[in-house]
Amino acid sequence: MNRLMALIKREFWENKGAFRTTPLVIGGIYLAAMVMFLITFNHFDNEFQSLKELLRFIAQQDVVLRDKILYMANLEISVLFSTALAFVVFFYLLGSLYDDRKDRSILFWKSLPASDTLTIASKLLSAMIVAPLIFWVIYVISHIVIMLLFSIVVMVLGENPWTLFLSLGSPFEAWGLVLVSYFTQSIWALPLYGWLMLVSAFAPRIPLLFAILPPVILGVLELWLDFLKTFTVNDNLFGLFGHWFANSPLILSADEHDGDFGASLGIAIFSDYDHQITVANMFDRIFSTDMLIGLAIAAVFLGGALWLRHRATES
Amino acid sequence: MNNVIEAKGLTKRYSRTIAVDNIDLQIPEGRIVGLIGPNGAGKTTALKAILGLATYEGELSVLGKSPARDRAALMEDVCFIADVAVLPRWIRVWQVIELTEKIHPKFSRDKCLHYLSSTKVTLEHRVKQLSKGMVAQLHLAIVMAIDVKLLVLDEPTLGLDILFRKKFYTNLLNDYFDEQRTILITTHQVEEIEHILSDLIFIQDGRIALNDSMDNVQQRYKELMVSPDMAAAARELRPMNERELFGRHIFLFEDANREQLSELGEVRTPSVADLFVAIMNGDES
Numbered sequence: 253m254n255r256l257m258a259l260i261k262r263e264f265w266e267n268k269g270a271f272r273t274t275p276l277v278i279g280g281i282y283l284a285a286m287v288m289f290l291i292t293f294n295h296f297d298n299e300f301q302s303l304k305e306l307l308r309f310i311a312q313q314d315v316v317l318r319d320k321i322l323y324m325a326n327l328e329i330s331v332l333f334s335t336a337l338a339f340v341v342f343f344y345l346l347g348s349l350y351d352d353r354k355d356r357s358i359l360f361w362k363s364l365p366a367s368d369t370l371t372i373a374s375k376l377l378s379a380m381i382v383a384p385l386i387f388w389v390i391y392v393i394s395h396i397v398i399m400l401l402f403s404i405v406v407m408v409l410g411e412n413p414w415t416l417f418l419s420l421g422s423p424f425e426a427w428g429l430v431l432v433s434y435f436t437q438s439i440w441a442l443p444l445y446g447w448l449m450l451v452s453a454f455a456p457r458i459p460l461l462f463a464i465l466p467p468v469i470l471g472v473l474e475l476w477l478d479f480l481k482t483f484t485v486n487d488n489l490f491g492l493f494g495h496w497f498a499n500s501p502l503i504l505s506a507d508e509h510d511g512d513f514g515a516s517l518g519i520a521i522f523s524d525y526d527h528q529i530t531v532a533n534m535f536d537r538i539f540s541t542d543m544l545i546g547l548a549i550a551a552v553f554l555g556g557a558l559w560l561r562h563r564a565t566e567s
Numbered sequence: 568m569n570n571v572i573e574a575k576g577l578t579k580r581y582s583r584t585i586a587v588d589n590i591d592l593q594i595p596e597g598r599i600v601g602l603i604g605p606n607g608a609g610k611t612t613a614l615k616a617i618l619g620l621a622t623y624e625g626e627l628s629v630l631g632k633s634p635a636r637d638r639a640a641l642m643e644d645v646c647f648i649a650d651v652a653v654l655p656r657w658i659r660v661w662q663v664i665e666l667t668e669k670i671h672p673k674f675s676r677d678k679c680l681h682y683l684s685s686t687k688v689t690l691e692h693r694v695k696q697l698s699k700g701m702v703a704q705l706h707l708a709i710v711m712a713i714d715v716k717l718l719v720l721d722e723p724t725l726g727l728d729i730l731f732r733k734k735f736y737t738n739l740l741n742d743y744f745d746e747q748r749t750i751l752i753t754t755h756q757v758e759e760i761e762h763i764l765s766d767l768i769f770i771q772d773g774r775i776a777l778n779d780s781m782d783n784v785q786q787r788y789k790e791l792m793v794s795p796d797m798a799a800a801a802r803e804l805r806p807m808n809e810r811e812l813f814g815r816h817i818f819l820f821e822d823a824n825r826e827q828l829s830e831l832g833e834v835r836t837p838s839v840a841d842l843f844v845a846i847m848n849g850d851e852s
Binding site: 254255257258259261262265266352355356357358359360361362363364365366367368370563565566 | 615618619620621622638639640641642643646647648649653654655656657658659662665666667669670671672706
């Protein structure tokens with residue numbers, strides 16, 4: 253256990269920039285945007301002459317509507333964090349078993365009494381737990397700082413921040429949902445994570461190419477063969493990936509429920525992919541037959557990664 | 568006396584070549600063994616098998632464990648420096664110390680800091696900021712702070728200057744080596760380690776060409792230096808090897824009579840490097 257913790261710490265040290273600086277920068281962007289908004293608001297040519305008037309106008313609106321908009325805004329703030337997290341984890345895993353082979357420091361790591369299984373576990377857990385947790389904590393802190401700052405501004409302008417927005421929009425619920433979505437996503441994405449680690453352990457160079465090219469070639473071939481046979485395009489590898497992505501529990505829009513978002517764009521959304529953002533809906537995804545198949549695939553990929561890692565110093 | 572390494576029929580095949588060819592080997596504890604061989608002779612391959620870094624055929628037991636299966640457990644009692652530059656470049660000195668302390672049960676932070684205190688390496692340094700020599704000092708400080716039974720050094724001083732190389736081996740001998748420990752070294756700079764070795768193994772084309780203690784080697788092999796007029800007489804005694812230096816002929820003999828040789832010229836103990844050249848060339852002809 254101590255060894256595993258030490259190895260996870262090593263992953264954090266090596267990837268501080270991706271794991272910690274990235275969400276901090278996003279939090280900073282939100283804060284900067286807010287400060288810029290507050291400073292420049294009076295310069296906009298719009299129907300509200302001042303921020304004070306805008307706040308008064310908002311305070312007069314229906315409380316149920318305000319509650320709903322705020323709730324969505326609370327979730328929406330997480331989207332930038334979640335998107336960045338997905339990219340960070342993707343590239344982290346792609347390099348996880350490649351970088352130390354490339355710079356030969358693998359020989360140092362292998363001189364320590366830590367098994368390959370433990371090493372792979374530490375990397376997978378960093379992607380599944382450590383990175384999401386750090387992103388989530390910084391998301392929540394950024395959110396709190398934004399709320400505090402805005403409260404001060406609101407108070408200075410003579411409105412009550414509690415009735416205006418602090419008591420509305422259930423921020424705790426948004427935080428909880430985002431946290432659950434991160435961890436369910438970690439499980440949902442295991443086949444992808446397994447694939448990335450397999451490629452990372454295998455690629456002689458440019459792991460990104462090895463991760464993307466084979467499935468794309470396979471998908472195109474499948475598409476083509478299918479078309480030759482039936483003159484139609486059926487479900488194939490791309491469809492499978494689309495299905496996987498559409499069902500991902502990661503919250504990428506606050507509007508992912510009731511088909512609102514799709515409807516507003518005139519796109520009919522299959523009810524299969526229409527998941528209202530609730531904990532139960534997220535759990536549905538990971539307690540499903542699809543997930544079982546996904547776990548089996550992930551196990552094969554991770555087993556392959558372990559096998560390759562064991563032989564990484566062979567020549 | 569316990570054998571630290573026992574190999575029987577150790578073989579390593581790559582797709583077309585045989586890197587290690589049916590080697591039998593016993594290395595007892597408390598020895599400093601030099602594994603010497605030309606490039607591509609199979610030294611590194613043999614070491615990799617011993618360290619659990621490569622698969623192999625045949626029987627191999629290191630400290631009673633199978634390296635291929637139990638690398639992690641074996642690494643509690645075995646340490647190795649594969650090449651000076653293999654410490655991860657991003658890591659800070661305090662981080663690598665903390666990691667090793669948490670992962671290695673036999674690591675002593677105090678010892679490591681003590682060894683580092685005589686260098687210019689500081690805890691806040693990143694490995695990539697250190698010179699090649701400083702990285703080697705750091706690596707050696709870490710390794711010497713680990714209380715293991717077998718230390719394997721594969722070209723540990725490659726690319727380092729002579730001052731550092733001397734200090735490296737002095738530290739190793741004075742501060743680290745004792746009767747319970749075994750050190751296995753490969754290097755091309757044979758002359759630098761021959762005075763610290765207790766045993767010598769020559770390896771050529773994946774086979775062992777010589778495996779003996781330094782004491783025996785020094786008794787078995789004699790070098791004779793004669794003037795040209797005595798050269799013919801010396802050749803009569805069937806030397807292993809002959810070379811010329813400044814008009815003098817130098818012969819290498821195995822199991823020759825010292826008194827008989829000294830009648831012809833000056834008899835000396837050959838250097839490991841000269842012996843190496845003689846044996847390697849001899850096997851080729």
